[in-house]
Amino acid sequence: MRPLAVVVIWVVTLGGLWLYMQTRSSLLPRPTESAQIAVASGEFAIELTPTFNASGGVDEFSLDVSAQPVVVVALNGQEIVRDKQPAAAGVARKHTWDFAAAPLHAAKNEFQLRAQTPPSDASAHHGLRFRLLRDDATVVDTTVWAPPGQPIEAAIPVALPAIASNSSPPDKE
Secondary structure, eight states, X not given: OHHHHHHHHHHHHHHHHHHHHHHHHHHSOOOOOOOOOOBOOSOEEEEEEESSOBOOOOOTTOSOGGGOOSEEEEETTEEEEEEOSOBOTTOOEEEOOOTTTSXXXXXXXXXXXXXXXXXXXXXXXXXXXXXXXXXXXXXXXXXXXXXXXXXXXXXXXXXXXXXXXXXXXXXXX
């Protein structure tokens, strides 16, 4: 009786697996035509304002201390700003980027920020104000804070509507 039960269990298990393998392709969603992702239009810029005197971070594992950037900004995983110049506290710096290399999509985007805080002032909280400008109008204005002694790291989600760069009101008759 036991050998018969073992055979039945094996047949049911292998039969179920075979049935699944035969029907799984019909359960998958059918591929649709790939939709083109609309690119947001307009003139975009980023304005960064640190709350600390940024003179470049010191990486104790790096051999070249002068190569450490003060601020790094990436858009959807592609680096668009790598600033190595010292920045004074409270002074805004405006950055533009090659829009063809890293376009903003007329949908959801994500900016990743990383800023080195001064090791000499490791007991204070530090912040970085991030502004995204579209045709000199503010789209996003937020400040990212870091705990004492830590670099500023943040991901800022941005959803942009698509607008035509040469949009004009419709003619009225």
